[in-house]
Amino acid sequence: MLAAGGVAAGAAALAGAVVPPAPRLAPRVRPYSGRIRRALGLPDPVVPVGGHEHARTALGRLFGPPTRAAVAKVARVASQSTDDELARLLHQAGRHEPPDEYRVRQLRDGVVGAVLGGGAVALLLHAPVAALLAGVAGIVAGLTRSRRRLERAVADRAALIRLELYTVNHLLAMQVRTGAGPIQAVQRLVERGRGAAVDELREVLAWIRSGTGEAAAFRRAAELTPEPSAARTYQLMASGVERGVDLGSGLLALSEDIRDARREQLHKEAVRRRAAMLIPTIGILAPIMLLFIAAPLPSIVLGQR
Numbered sequence: 001m002l003a004a005g006g007v008a009a010g011a012a013a014l015a016g017a018v019v020p021p022a023p024r025l026a027p028r029v030r031p032y033s034g035r036i037r038r039a040l041g042l043p044d045p046v047v048p049v050g051g052h053e054h055a056r057t058a059l060g061r062l063f064g065p066p067t068r069a070a071v072a073k074v075a076r077v078a079s080q081s082t083d084d085e086l087a088r089l090l091h092q093a094g095r096h097e098p099p100d101e102y103r104v105r106q107l108r109d110g111v112v113g114a115v116l117g118g119g120a121v122a123l124l125l126h127a128p129v130a131a132l133l134a135g136v137a138g139i140v141a142g143l144t145r146s147r148r149r150l151e152r153a154v155a156d157r158a159a160l161i162r163l164e165l166y167t168v169n170h171l172l173a174m175q176v177r178t179g180a181g182p183i184q185a186v187q188r189l190v191e192r193g194r195g196a197a198v199d200e201l202r203e204v205l206a207w208i209r210s211g212t213g214e215a216a217a218f219r220r221a222a223e224l225t226p227e228p229s230a231a232r233t234y235q236l237m238a239s240g241v242e243r244g245v246d247l248g249s250g251l252l253a254l255s256e257d258i259r260d261a262r263r264e265q266l267h268k269e270a271v272r273r274r275a276a277m278l279i280p281t282i283g284i285l286a287p288i289m290l291l292f293i294a295a296p297l298p299s300i301v302l303g304q305r
Contacts, residue, residue, distance in 0.1 A: 092226035093153035094196065106146040113142030157196055158226040164197040165229055166258050172237075173251040182240045182247060183214060200225055204234075214241045229258050 086099040095102070117138030122131035168189065175185035183205075190202045200221055207217040218238035222231040233254055240247040 088224065089150055089154060091224055092157065093150055094157050094199070095150075095153070102146075102150075106143055109146045110139040110142035113138035113140075113145070117141070154226050160196045161200070161225065161227040161230050162258065162262070164195045165227070165233065166255050166262075168193070168195075168197045168201075169233060169251040169255040169258070173248040173255075176240075176251070177248040182237050183208070186237075197230060200230065200234075214238075229254065229261070 083099045086102065090097060090099065090102060114135040115138070118131045118135030121127070121134035125131070171189055171193070172185050175188055176182065180188065186201050186205060190198055190205060204217045204221050207220065208214055212220070215238040218234045218241065222234035222238070225231050225234065233251070236245070236247065236250045236254065239245050240250075
């Protein structure tokens with residue numbers, strides 16, 4: 001069997017080297033089929049990330065897809081989120097990868113945690129039951145660790161967008177008040193700017209170029225963004241595209257709200273950190289003060305010196 005497998009692998013590799021496989025048609029057709037799918041009410045196809053469609057070896061093209069599909073099914077059972085929820089979280093975290101690929105990595109972390117936990121307990125305690133429990137705990141820890149990392153990435157990106165949005169709104173208001181339209185203002189900002197908020201606006205322009213309506217693209221960005229302030233900005237831009245409202249004043253008012261919210265958040269963090277700084281002082285001085293207070297109590301109560 002090993003000899004037959006080796007001969008088959010060698011023949012497949014030789015055939016792939018002599019006659020390389022033709023490139024897949026799906027990546028070429030996908031940019032043109034997106035508009036038709038949206039017109040029919042169908043979801044956009046998930047674009048694979050990481051080069052899975054272009055496996056270089058014959059064995060990878062032969063055994064890679066079924067292996068990934070089986071692992072993805074097992075990971076989907078262990079996961080607690082649907083495909084839509086997980087795709088939304090991945091998009092909010094700035095990770096352009098399909099949900100199945102994230103589930104595979106999450107399952108890998110769980111298996112690594114199970115092996116490390118169960119192996120360590122088995123070597124130290126030599127107890128099969130304890131090793132099994134440690135393996136189960138390792139799986140749970142690995143799965144939850146990946147989910148916590150994803151949620152932390154979403155929170156970090158939301159904070160980054162919140163910091164950038166004040167400047168982005170001012171720049172958009174400046175462009176609008178100088179005579180540019182909403183889409184033209186966004187184009188100028190995307191051409192010269194960088195950052196998480198600019199990346200979301202760049203996605204809006206990409207959706208518009210692929211056939212999505214301008215207002216619908218801004219509303220879609222408002223639904224996908226992890227920052228509520230950015231969602232309000234995109235909703236205002238959609239209203240400006242549809243009804244021609246005063247975008248300059250609205251964007252400046254949103255910037256003022258962002259600044260006030262940021263000031264209040266900094267004030268709360270300062271109060272919290274000040275209280276945290278007092279905890280070590282109180283923990284060290286309070287027992288000493290109690291000892292000084294309690295030391296003369298026996299002589300006062302019992303009359304002893």
